[in-house]
Amino acid sequence: MGGENASVLADVTTTGGSGTDAGTYTHTASGTDGNYDLTFVDGALTIDKATATVTANSNTTTYNGGLQNVSGFTATGLVGGENASVLADVTTTGGPKTATATRSATATAANSTPPPVRSTSPWVTSATTPPWRSAVPPATSPTARPSPW
Known part of the structure; x- marks a missing residue:
């Protein structure tokens, strides 16, 4: 009033309003003055994270059999x-991982029917072609192809 500012409130002090870590810190004012009926409202300091x-x-490592x-x-x-x-x-x-490997084999009896052959190879002629008989055309054949192996 009358051009006065907060400097005329000589008996008013503040506390709080400081901090280091993220959070909200209360800032309070208190005191008295002979000429004013004072109402105090808290303030705050907010420090964002x-x-x-x-x-x-x-x-990245190379397999070594251990953990x-x-x-x-x-x-x-x-x-x-x-x-x-x-x-x-x-x-x-x-983190920790022990590698494991699973191996399996299938055996068939000598007189049993072999499993079906699923191949896109042009040399496989039958699902029952014995392994000792080649399904590859003879090398002198006009349709002979180089071996992919």
Whole structure:
């Protein structure tokens, strides 16, 4: 009023309104003045979270028959000189894997019917062609083709 500003409120002080971590911090004012009936409304300082990228580590290795793994992570975008050690609640999952191989063989009795042959080869003539008889045309045949093997 009358051109006065907050500087005439010499007995009014503020507290709070400061913080380091992301979050909201209350800022309050209190005090008295002989000429004014004061009403106080709290303020706030809001610090938003910074954006950082966390990348799970990768690894390429050659099979060695034993347990191999990858663990850990890296972080970019951290501020204020901080490093990944401040990310105490960040974890990685996965990693250890033991490779397994499955091999199978099928045996048939000498007098049994062999399984059907499924081939796109022009040399396979019958599902029952015995392995000792070649289905490949003789080399002197005008239709002979070079062996794909």
